[in-house]
Amino acid sequence: MKILITTFAILFSFLTLNSQSLIGAWEANGDIRGKKVRSVVIFSDNHQVGTFYDAETGAFMGTNGGSWSLEDKTITEVIEFDTENPARVGQTNTFEIDVSDDELKIQGAPLVWKRIDNGTPGELDGAWLISGRKVDGEMRSMDTTRPRKTMKILSGTRFQWIAYNTETKEFMGTGGGTYTTENGKYIENIEFFSRDDSRVGATLEFDYELKNGDWHHSGLSSKGQPIYEVWSKRLP
Known part of the structure; x- marks a missing residue:
């Protein structure tokens, strides 16, 4: 199983490609010891995330990602988690x-990846870092340059958030699936959640607004708690 998981991790790493034609989301499907496994990669201009999970139950299996660059057919990735x-x-x-x-x-590998979308139609495609949160009615800013990060990467139809620390190499959690943006509403449909499989299949609706390039996000969390967050586009 470890060998198979490592193979998937390598496959995720190569999928940070041409920033013009390959921005968006891609997927591949396969079997591991009788389980149907879905693998999804989302990549933005400079950052990418790849995840694999049970296609039938949504049980989380693994994720990795980081920053990337491309020269000819060679992908170079710096791994963050x-x-x-x-x-x-x-x-x-x-x-x-x-x-x-x-x-x-990837050259020499049998798995073929199919495009899901090209970064449209959702309005929030790209990599974002949480930069503010309302606590007890007071907005508090957060340092996006610190090693402890919460990042969201979105294509035109897919989203994933990841919490991790590049200094300690610790991974705190992730979740993702599909999303839509329409009439000021951001709606998530959860397909995997590393901390609690029971949340798979849930739909969450939030209000959203773009202000001076920042994404303001409010509503109820997956635990039913009110949240107000600000996300800023991640720089290279």
Whole structure:
């Protein structure tokens, strides 16, 4: 199982590709010892996340990601989090890729990835870091340069949040699925949640607004608690 998981982690790492034609989300499906596994990669201009989970139950299996750059067919990634191998955090890896129309794969690997979307139609595509939160009615700013990060990466239809620490290499949690943005409403449909599988299938609705480039996000959390958060676009 470890070998198979490591293989998936490598596959996720290579999928940070051409910032013009490959922004968005991609997926691949396969079997691991009788389980149907879905793998989804979301990547923005400079950051990416890849996750795999049970396609039938939504049980979380693993995630990894970081920043990336592309030269010719060579992907270079600096890993920021990796649930299966935390020792990889901070390491730089390179991979060779092949791309044809809406399919892509790592050279020498059998798995073929299919495009889900190209960064549209949702209004929030990109990588975001939490930069503010309302506590007891008072807005408090948060330092986005610290090692302890909460990041959201969104394509045009997919979202994922990840909490981690690049200094300690600790992973705190993640969740994701599909989303829509319409008439000031941001709606999430949860497909996996690392801390609690029972939340798979839940739908959460929030109010959202873009103010001076920041994403203001308010409503009730998955625990039913009121939240007001501010997210800022992540810089390279």
